[in-house]
Amino acid sequence: xxxxxxxxxxxxxxxxxxxxxxxxxxxxxxxxxxxxxxxxxxxxxxxxxxxxxxxxxxxxxxxxxxxxxxxxxxxxxxxxxxxxxxxxxxxxxxxxxxxxxxxxxxxxxxxxxxxxxxxxxxxxxxxxxxxxxxxxxxxxxxxxxxxxxxxxxxxxxxxxxxxxxxxxxxxxxxxxxxxxxxxxxxxxxxxxxxxxxxxxxxxxxxxxxxxxxxxxxxxxxxxxxxxxxxxxxxxxxxxxxxxxxxxxxxxxxxxxxxxxxxxxxxxxxxxxxxxxxxxxxx
Numbered sequence: 001x002x003x004x005x006x007x008x009x010x011x012x013x014x015x016x017x018x019x020x021x022x023x024x025x026x027x028x029x030x031x032x033x034x035x036x037x038x039x040x041x042x043x044x045x046x047x048x049x050x051x052x053x054x055x056x057x058x059x060x061x062x063x064x065x066x067x068x069x070x071x072x073x074x075x076x077x078x079x080x081x082x083x084x085x086x087x088x089x090x091x092x093x094x095x096x097x098x099x100x101x102x103x104x105x106x107x108x109x110x111x112x113x114x115x116x117x118x119x120x121x122x123x124x125x126x127x128x129x130x131x132x133x134x135x136x137x138x139x140x141x142x143x144x145x146x147x148x149x150x151x152x153x154x155x156x157x158x159x160x161x162x163x164x165x166x167x168x169x170x171x172x173x174x175x176x177x178x179x180x181x182x183x184x185x186x187x188x189x190x191x192x193x194x195x196x197x198x199x200x201x202x203x204x205x206x207x208x209x210x211x212x213x214x215x216x217x218x219x220x221x222x223x224x225x226x227x228x229x230x231x232x233x234x235x236x237x238x239x240x241x242x243x244x245x246x247x248x249x250x251x252x253x254x255x256x257x258x259x260x261x262x263x264x265x266x267x268x269x270x271x272x273x274x275x276x277x278x279x280x281x282x
Contacts, residue, residue, distance in 0.1 A: 106229030251277035
């Protein structure tokens, strides 16, 4: 009986200990939960002295607005004018001289080769070259021509409108020129007394000067070709675009070729003014 009593007391003690442990554990879990909630709350709300995201954004926008006021804004039109002015200063001759010579005027026919260089069509159907591209292709043509020595180049121009300019070009540069008629086989038949072995042929018009062009291609020599909107550029290693039908436009082209070639080769020559080449002065 005494033994049973002792066992009951022990069981009660154990139950009490278990209860204490459970209470202790519950309190700990409650404290941990409070800590987590507090931490999350602290993360969600800024500490004293710190700005919220919205406040930071607002402050940044205000700063940007102030900076914008200080910076002098350039209008789109002003920028366009500056770009145009820069282009004009970089051109071989002033834009006005290109326009005055009518170098930008093409024909009513436009070949696939020339289509990328056409700016628009006039009301009368004439295709108009882009003057910026005319200047760019002239620079490329000049750079290409400058690689060759005078004795290795011939210029063929059957069109009468270009005779005055090409003769002066020949006089200044020493490059051989054929105008009224190109002697057949002069580049291909070594038995001919006037046989000429060249490295480059300048062709003023691929249609009128097709015999010289074909002979040059037969002997695998280089071709620098002046192309109007109705010309095909087949066979050309380098092209110059522009009106190849008129005295003034051909005068501009050969004036620039002569001027830059003499400069590159250090040829001392008195080059007439542009007005002489375009026929405005004799």
